[in-house]
Amino acid sequence: MLKDLFVHLCIMIAFLFVGGSIFKNNPYEISLINKMIFGVFTGILGSLLMIFSIQVESETIIDLRHIVMIVSAIFGGFVSSIITSTLIAISRLLFLDISTEVIIVSIAIIFVGAIIGFISSLKISKSKQWIFMVVISTFIFSIILYFRIRHLDYFNIILFNYWGLSIFGGIITYILVNYISRSNYLNYEYKKQATVDFLTGLKNARQFDLILSNLMADAKIQRKNIGLLYIDIDYFKQINDSYGHQAGDSILHEVGSILIASIREHDNVFRNGGEEFSVILLDMNLEKSIEIAENIRTKIEKHPFLLPNNLTIHITFSIGVTTSQAVGDTPQDIVKRADDALYSAKSKGRNQVCWSLAKEERDHPNRYNLSAKDRYKKHKKFITTR
Numbered sequence: 001m002l003k004d005l006f007v008h009l010c011i012m013i014a015f016l017f018v019g020g021s022i023f024k025n026n027p028y029e030i031s032l033i034n035k036m037i038f039g040v041f042t043g044i045l046g047s048l049l050m051i052f053s054i055q056v057e058s059e060t061i062i063d064l065r066h067i068v069m070i071v072s073a074i075f076g077g078f079v080s081s082i083i084t085s086t087l088i089a090i091s092r093l094l095f096l097d098i099s100t101e102v103i104i105v106s107i108a109i110i111f112v113g114a115i116i117g118f119i120s121s122l123k124i125s126k127s128k129q130w131i132f133m134v135v136i137s138t139f140i141f142s143i144i145l146y147f148r149i150r151h152l153d154y155f156n157i158i159l160f161n162y163w164g165l166s167i168f169g170g171i172i173t174y175i176l177v178n179y180i181s182r183s184n185y186l187n188y189e190y191k192k193q194a195t196v197d198f199l200t201g202l203k204n205a206r207q208f209d210l211i212l213s214n215l216m217a218d219a220k221i222q223r224k225n226i227g228l229l230y231i232d233i234d235y236f237k238q239i240n241d242s243y244g245h246q247a248g249d250s251i252l253h254e255v256g257s258i259l260i261a262s263i264r265e266h267d268n269v270f271r272n273g274g275e276e277f278s279v280i281l282l283d284m285n286l287e288k289s290i291e292i293a294e295n296i297r298t299k300i301e302k303h304p305f306l307l308p309n310n311l312t313i314h315i316t317f318s319i320g321v322t323t324s325q326a327v328g329d330t331p332q333d334i335v336k337r338a339d340d341a342l343y344s345a346k347s348k349g350r351n352q353v354c355w356s357l358a359k360e361e362r363d364h365p366n367r368y369n370l371s372a373k374d375r376y377k378k379h380k381k382f383i384t385t386r
Helices: 002-023 032-051 065-095 100-120 126-149 155-195 205-222 236-243 245-261 286-302 331-347 359-363 371-377
Strands: 054-057 060-062 226-233 268-273 276-282 317-323 353-356 382-385
Touching: 002 032, 002 065, 002 155, 032 065, 065 100, 065 126, 065 155, 100 126, 126 155, 155 205, 205 226, 205 268, 205 276, 205 331, 226 236, 226 245, 226 286, 226 331, 236 245, 245 268, 245 276, 245 286, 276 286, 286 317, 286 353, 317 331, 331 353
Parallel strands: 317 353, 353 382
Antiparallel strands: 054 060, 226 276, 226 317, 268 276
């Protein structure tokens, strides 16, 4: 029996480690497709456990398929649990000669899967869910076991062994599942911290360099322009000095939300550090990029920011704009132009949008639609920098 139990647990452990990778990328958001995949995966595992059953007596074998159903429910909820139990029931019908008894047991397996799936939706801790699932599923399968082998003289010994193996397997699997879940959580958090700014939830400076390089390479192949906005909150240090860093953090977080709401879904917003932000606009010429920048500047200027001390203040943006229209542009070139334009906006009074033209645009101005730029030049908020 111990040899069979060892093989049983080895199969289960191997499958769980592989299955845990399904939710490795994001353990918080499990899609319906992933739930269905995991249900099929654990269904196959449960079917294998029936093949490699544990021999407790010469005429009696048992397995821990209900533990697999519990794992499926814990990770994937009701949908996954039902799929797992259904596949196990179908496998039982395929492996054994179909009879009334086999059909009843197969239906009971699906019934247990539904109960376990329901328990997984209860608003209780995972540990309590696990205990309820193990006890209820073991109890139901014990009833089935009773009606099948109650005529045997050593039935009590078999039942005792079944409960012992079920509890032991449940404890081992619970420890393993916790380990896998914790590993997935840490892996996801480490990856998130490496790419996402902790305060605003925006992509960070490291992601800015990577995404800009990739997008510019794609844009050159597709002969499309990329707009780049470099943004700086005006006099942000004074805000921190006057109202405290908690107020500054509150403003940074709200600014991130406003920027996301001000662009298209496929554009990208970054916090490059401190009070500096950037926006990459896909397939966007200079005229439209300037227009979007001015809309953002106006929106920020009019927006009331509520601080933690219930005071309301207004802030302004200085924005530098450029595009990657030049054939030989590199990420470093476009970043420098945007930074130069931002410096110009700040040095000429702040709260304004400035732009910098690529060399190709300056050498051949008639090739570009400058009507919008000409209109903007009449407004004091717009200053062209080269």
